[in-house]
Amino acid sequence: xxxxxxxxxxxxxxxxxxxxxxxxFPSSNFYALHWYRWETAKSPExxxxxxxxxxxxxxxxxSATLNTKEGYSYLYIKGSQPEDSATYxxxxxxxxxxxxxxxxxxxxxxxxxxx
Amino acid sequence: DGGIxxxxxxxxxxxxxxxxxSCEQNLNHDAMYWYRQDPGQGLRLIYYSQIVNxxxxxxxxxxxxxxxxxxxxxxxxxxxxQKNPTAFYLCASSIAGTGGQPQHFGDGTRLSIL
Numbered sequence: 001x002x003x004x005x006x007x008x009x010x011x012x013x014x015x016x017x018x019x020x021x022x023x024x025f026p027s028s029n030f031y032a033l034h035w036y037r038w039e040t041a042k043s044p045e046x047x048x049x050x051x052x053x054x055x056x057x058x059x060x061x062x063s064a065t066l067n068t069k070e071g072y073s074y075l076y077i078k079g080s081q082p083e084d085s086a087t088y089x090x091x092x093x094x095x096x097x098x099x100x101x102x103x104x105x106x107x108x109x110x111x112x113x114x115x
Numbered sequence: 116d117g118g119i120x121x122x123x124x125x126x127x128x129x130x131x132x133x134x135x136x137s138c139e140q141n142l143n144h145d146a147m148y149w150y151r152q153d154p155g156q157g158l159r160l161i162y163y164s165q166i167v168n169x170x171x172x173x174x175x176x177x178x179x180x181x182x183x184x185x186x187x188x189x190x191x192x193x194x195x196x197q198k199n200p201t202a203f204y205l206c207a208s209s210i211a212g213t214g215g216q217p218q219h220f221g222d223g224t225r226l227s228i229l
Contacts, residue, residue: 004157031214043119044205046217089158093214100165101214102173105150105157 002026004092006106013080014114020076021109023090027071031101032093035064035075038108039086047075047088080113087111118142121206121221127229128193128200136191136224138206145211147189148218151175152203161204164189165211193226201228 005024013019025033032051038044048057053068061078077084087110091103119140128134140147146165150158160173164183178197183189189208193200203225207218 034217036217036220043220043222044218046219049215049217051215091158095214096171098165099212100163100171102160102163103148103158103214103218105159107155107157 002092002094002104004090004104004106006088006090006109008109009107010110010112012112012114015080015082017080017113018076018078019080019111020074021088021111023073023075023092023106025071025073025090025092025104027069029094030068030071030092031095033066033073034091034093034103035073036089036091037086038089044089075109077111080111082113082115085111085113119206119208119219119221121204121224123224124222126224126226128226129229131195133192133194134200134226136193136204136206136226138189138191138221139187140189140206140208140219141187142208142219143186144208144219145186146209147183148207148209149173149179149181149189149191150205150207152205158205161191200226202226 035047036044050066055066066073087108089108091105096102122137148163149161162181164170180192206221209218210216
């Protein structure tokens, strides 16, 4: 079973602060990395799909970077707002043969933004 | 609205009973997945299906069974062989044949033992 680690496990920030967290994954057999946001009582929602080393993606105040050679991805949130409070999941994608791809999820980083 | 519908939202199982969790999607996705979440754990893959009438075991398939008779539907049966079924179950779908597409998730079913 692949090891996908997310840190920190949880964090609390003040509204307006910028923050970032990490997803670490194996540096071999990389196909893609997904980031999802999971708000309480809702379903996980895709933020980014990253496939190339050096990729940088941005969606509003949220951005992500990818380093496949060293096996990590950073998620940044600029000027955190209370509505950013959620658990952020990363998923490491590998090819499992016959056109199938499997996602291995980290345990998530739970972000709480204090108004 | 296109999406994934899971039902029921809450489900209770008696000892020795099989229960079935429903997952329906109208996104026209070929691939569907079942995940289990336990407290303090990441999502773990139970079963997945890339196409109708075909499915594969994930990392924790023991005690579960699935079927894929229609593209839209991928029900999960939690059998009596699953000794620790209490968990949150998520269904997802995606465009098949590429890991470069995101998965779309349902709202989940919480299963508890009576």
